[in-house]
Amino acid sequence: MKRVVGLVAVLGLAAAMLACFSPAFSEAEDAAAAPIFGISIPEGYRDWRLISVAHEEGKLNDLRAILGNDTAIEAFRAGKESYPDGTIIARLAWDYEPLPESKAAFGQAQSYVAVHPKNGVQFMVKDSKKYAATGGWGFAHFNDGKPADAKIHETCFACHQAAASRDFVFTRYAP
Amino acid sequence: MKRVVGLVAVLGLAAAMLACFSPAFSEAEDAAAAPIFGISIPEGYRDWRLISVAHEEGKLNDLRAILGNDTAIEAFRAGKESYPDGTIIARLAWDYEPLPESKAAFGQAQSYVAVHPKNGVQFMVKDSKKYAATGGWGFAHFNDGKPADAKIHETCFACHQAAASRDFVFTRYAP
Numbered sequence: 001m002k003r004v005v006g007l008v009a010v011l012g013l014a015a016a017m018l019a020c021f022s023p024a025f026s027e028a029e030d031a032a033a034a035p036i037f038g039i040s041i042p043e044g045y046r047d048w049r050l051i052s053v054a055h056e057e058g059k060l061n062d063l064r065a066i067l068g069n070d071t072a073i074e075a076f077r078a079g080k081e082s083y084p085d086g087t088i089i090a091r092l093a094w095d096y097e098p099l100p101e102s103k104a105a106f107g108q109a110q111s112y113v114a115v116h117p118k119n120g121v122q123f124m125v126k127d128s129k130k131y132a133a134t135g136g137w138g139f140a141h142f143n144d145g146k147p148a149d150a151k152i153h154e155t156c157f158a159c160h161q162a163a164a165s166r167d168f169v170f171t172r173y174a175p
Numbered sequence: 176m177k178r179v180v181g182l183v184a185v186l187g188l189a190a191a192m193l194a195c196f197s198p199a200f201s202e203a204e205d206a207a208a209a210p211i212f213g214i215s216i217p218e219g220y221r222d223w224r225l226i227s228v229a230h231e232e233g234k235l236n237d238l239r240a241i242l243g244n245d246t247a248i249e250a251f252r253a254g255k256e257s258y259p260d261g262t263i264i265a266r267l268a269w270d271y272e273p274l275p276e277s278k279a280a281f282g283q284a285q286s287y288v289a290v291h292p293k294n295g296v297q298f299m300v301k302d303s304k305k306y307a308a309t310g311g312w313g314f315a316h317f318n319d320g321k322p323a324d325a326k327i328h329e330t331c332f333a334c335h336q337a338a339a340s341r342d343f344v345f346t347r348y349a350p
Binding site (some may be wrong): 007012055067102105115117161171 | 221225228338
């Protein structure tokens with residue numbers, strides 16, 4: 001009987017340890033999670049609703065869309081100046097080309113349309129406790145589905161400081 | 176008994192007439208429906224998923240997003256060359272401005288973001304029987320929620336002829 005109780009206790013302890021350490025361990029070991037913030041690509045993000053669109057000139061030179069999960073969309077539409085925990089914002093971007101059919105219709109190149117993904121996919125995840133040191137936001141950048149290195153991720157929060165007065169979010173909702 | 180049967184017959188005929196004529200009548204009378212094609216703004220279209228983004232230069236000069244209902248998204252993702260009945264494609268557009276916070280972060284204006292709606296909202300609705308004369312597509316253009324006039328709607332199909340080989344759809348899916 002003592003042996004059985006002892007075995008149960010050991011198994012219980014092992015289970016408790018797994019429960020405590022597995023998430024952190026699997027994040028650290030998970031090649032799909034971005035460094036520093038431990039964020040993986042959120043499932044189904046390409047199906048999220050549209051927050052806004054933008055065009056980057058300069059070195060980035062892309063057309064982009066900013067999508068949000070339900071929590072994000074709700075906060076953006078309510079015009080909130082800070083975002084609740086659970087908010088996730090996704091930034092997609094593409095290179096662009098003049099559309100031949102539009103050129104034919106208009107008689108000149110004037111419609112530039114998204115073609116291939118460019119400049120990776122980025123996410124901002126709000127968790128005010130977990131990411132307290134970076135304004136409550138975790139940041140993640142993926143190129144072709146693979147997380148960029150730690151050096152890239154060190155630049156995220158520094159750059160987003162420019163939007164500190166709007167909870168570090170550059171994007172505004174496009175009505 | 177004869178009277179009851181007669182009444183039922185009259186009511187049945189009235190119901191049949193209503194079923195036949197009401198939709199057309201209400202469309203013709205509905206100030207919210209676009210002329211020629213009788214299309215109203217589809218409910219909840221701003222929540223639809225993203226097909227692609229684009230930038231128009233020239234006179235239009237906007238940033239735009241193309242959204243699709245579920246039927247549209249499914250067809251675009253499957254790479255279909257023609258679209259099934261029930262497909263609805265929405266084209267939204269905005270004027271754009273350099274984002275001050277981005278200028279502060281990058282040291283130069285390079286991020287142009289959507290601001291106010293511009294150039295109206297447009298819809299393409301696939302109904303191969305109803306719109307057989309225009310490639311199976313109905314077209315609608317709304318400015319500030321009000322349908323543009325018939326003259327505008329006469330130009331839609333003529334212009335989309337340039338994309339005849341792709342079922343009259345200019346947009347391609349942005350992966």
